Amino acid sequence: MRVRRFVGDNVSETMGKVKRELGSEAVILQTREFSDGGFFGLFGKKKVEITAAIEEIPVAAQKTTPSKYARDVEGTKPPLTKQGPVAIDQPEDLQGEIKSMRLLLEQMNKQINKQTVGEEKTVWPAVLQKWVDHLLNRGISEDLVKRLMAHVQQTLPSEGWADDSQVLARLEANVRQICGQIGLIQPGIDKPRIVALIGPTGVGKTTTIGKLAAGFSIVDKRKVALITADTYRVAAVEQLKTFGEIIGVPVEVVMTPAGLNEALSLHVDKELIFIDTAGRSPQHDIHMSELRAFLAEAQPDFTMLVMSATTQTTDQHRIYQRFEDLTTHLIFTKLDETGSAGSILNLLGQTTLPTAYLTNGQNVPDDIEAATPYRLARYVIGEEMPHA
Numbered sequence: 519m520r521v522r523r524f525v526g527d528n529v530s531e532t533m534g535k536v537k538r539e540l541g542s543e544a545v546i547l548q549t550r551e552f553s554d555g556g557f558f559g560l561f562g563k564k565k566v567e568i569t570a571a572i573e574e575i576p577v578a579a580q581k582t583t584p585s586k587y588a589r590d591v592e593g594t595k596p597p598l599t600k601q602g603p604v605a606i607d608q609p610e611d612l613q614g615e616i617k618s619m620r621l622l623l624e625q626m627n628k629q630i631n632k633q634t635v636g637e638e639k640t641v642w643p644a645v646l647q648k649w650v651d652h653l654l655n656r657g658i659s660e661d662l663v664k665r666l667m668a669h670v671q672q673t674l675p676s677e678g679w680a681d682d683s684q685v686l687a688r689l690e691a692n693v694r695q696i697c698g699q700i701g702l703i704q705p706g707i708d709k710p711r712i713v714a715l716i717g718p719t720g721v722g723k724t725t726t727i728g729k730l731a732a733g734f735s736i737v738d739k740r741k742v743a744l745i746t747a748d749t750y751r752v753a754a755v756e757q758l759k760t761f762g763e764i765i766g767v768p769v770e771v772v773m774t775p776a777g778l779n780e781a782l783s784l785h786v787d788k789e790l791i792f793i794d795t796a797g798r799s800p801q802h803d804i805h806m807s808e809l810r811a812f813l814a815e816a817q818p819d820f821t822m823l824v825m826s827a828t829t830q831t832t833d834q835h836r837i838y839q840r841f842e843d844l845t846t847h848l849i850f851t852k853l854d855e856t857g858s859a860g861s862i863l864n865l866l867g868q869t870t871l872p873t874a875y876l877t878n879g880q881n882v883p884d885d886i887e888a889a890t891p892y893r894l895a896r897y898v899i900g901e902e903m904p905h906a
């Protein structure tokens with residue numbers, strides 16, 4: 519790993535130096551502001567120092583490790599070195615591990631058997647069974663499927679159960695009710711509205727800000743500014759800056775909560791300010807408290823939790839619980855990547871937080887839409903009729 523220290527007059531300039539010297543994949547280890555010159559550090563010029571590092575892959579390793587592609591095509595195998603993926607240099611440890619895995623599997627099996635024996639299975643009228651299967655396949659939880667199907671049975675006379683369009687209409691109406699809370703961004707009138715996007719890593723926060731900023735500034739002709747508090751990687755800063763340049767809106771880069779305050783004060787003339795934050799693992803307490811500190815300083819009008827529709831229900835609940843007290847609105851992304859968006863319904867069935875936007879592709883600014891109960895229901899249930 520190569521570690522270097524860079525000094526500049528402001529964050530953007532110093533980040534530029536890091537990028538030129540170490541490239542976009544460099545990781546920011548530490549940042550600080552200090553006064554250069556002056557009397558006992560007073561009245562000096564404000565400077566920014568960034569310590570950054572880049573992983574160096576030894577040339578020898580680059581040459582000898584065959585790529586996955588090369589292996590697939592030529593059938594060659596990776597070397598049997600200790601570092602290689604098939605290294606077995608401690609057979610005793612391995613045996614111990616296999617033993618404990620076997621024990622774990624046995625315990626899990628017992629648990630599953632117990633659950634299956636104890637469960638009562640609902641028997642559905644044959645004509646409705648395909649709908650039950652369809653909803654379960656979409657990733658909707660068993661409890662909710664029961665609730666939805668009970669609603670169909672109660673509101674539709676049994677003569678209508680074989681009529682697909684009638685069943686679908688009842689289901690959609692019920693799902694629309696569950697997804698009924700909607701809340702969209704309203705630009706400020708005499709002061710900017712501040713919108714922060716938060717959430718786990720890689721769900722599409724920065725891309726969604728690009729889409730929203732383009733929509734509000736280019737289509738709606740609103741005055742927009744972007745701020746990024748994600749300075750963990752040079753590439754992350756570059757990503758938002760590129761969006762800002764294309765859309766033609768200013769982008770500020772901040773390193774600390776105090777810096778955020780300063781950046782906000784530069785844009786009191788705007789109608790909307792979007793704040794991008796670094797992806798946070800909900801398991802990581804220090805990261806979560808850093809995020810809290812930024813939000814405490816920004817006091818956003820809208821704090822939108824971004825979640826990917828591809829995340830499975832149990833993980834989505836865990837994420838939601840961790841971010842819940844910071845969140846005012848929800849955004850669901852990557853709806854184009856899943857054929858089972860039922861996890862969204864499972865979550866919306868348990869929260870009163872409003873949904874704001876849905877995204878369905880990587881294209882900025884096109885692949886985003888304002889959430890409506892109708893669109894949510896379509897994504898959750900799907901467009902296709904189930905087959906018998």
Ligand SMILES: Nc1nc2c(ncn2[C@@H]2O[C@H](COP(=O)(O)OP(=O)(O)OP(=O)(O)O)[C@@H](O)[C@H]2O)c(=O)[nH]1
Pocket residue numbers: 718719720721722723724725726748754795796797798851852853854855877878879880885
């Ligand atoms: N298919 C699909 N891909 C998306 C969507 N939104 C974002 N992506 C892609 O998801 C990847 C990650 O997007 P980012 O916007 O960088 O995600 P992020 O949440 O800002 O990531 P971190 O800042 O690293 O936490 C990129 O390749 C995006 O193009 C979407 O709606 N559909």
Ligand SMILES: [Mg+2]
Pocket residue numbers: 723724725748754794795796797
């Ligand atoms: Mg990002």
